[in-house]
Amino acid sequence: MAMIFLPPAMSACLSHLGPPLKGNLTSFLYSSAMAYLGDAIDAHLAAATGDDAELFRELRAAFVESARRQLDLLGRSRCDGNWEMAAMRLKSLAATFHAEELIVLADQALNSAPGEPAVLRRIAAALDSIEPTG
Known part of the structure; x- marks a missing residue:
């Protein structure tokens, strides 16, 4: 072993x-x-x-909900300050759960212009791979 x-x-x-x-x-x-x-x-x-399956589901749902909230804030950001704050929060959340792909995507957002559609699509796709919407 x-x-x-x-x-x-x-x-x-x-x-x-x-x-x-x-x-x-x-x-x-x-x-x-x-x-x-x-x-x-x-x-x-x-x-x-x-072994607490209920707690597992609760924490996973809270993670996804929080990440989607930051994605929504990124999508509605029209100034550098709001965009950067939402990207940093997303990066911190991802780091808490060791979600390396999401950390990289949050870094891409930090290095992009507010509202960058390609970055938003990549983040949405990453979150959909964790828990699909609908």
Whole structure:
């Protein structure tokens, strides 16, 4: 069994799983019905919520709702200040959940003119890949 060494905070989150899973993140992710390998957001939420499926769904929905709110603010921004504030909030939210793709897209927004349609479409597509609308 390949062992993955975890930072102390992650190790503490997994300590309730016991010795067989504590150091093996792959086994932990496969053992959780909530996590999908390759999806950083779900993996971090699963580590934080353990077996509490309701809490997992609640936190995931809150993440997506907050990210969509920032996307809406970006779309309505007409000045540099509002655009930058919404982009920085989106980047902070993405960093909290280790959503690397969304961090990159928020950086692209920060380096773009307010209302840049290509950036808005890419962010919307990324959010749709996490949780489709409709």
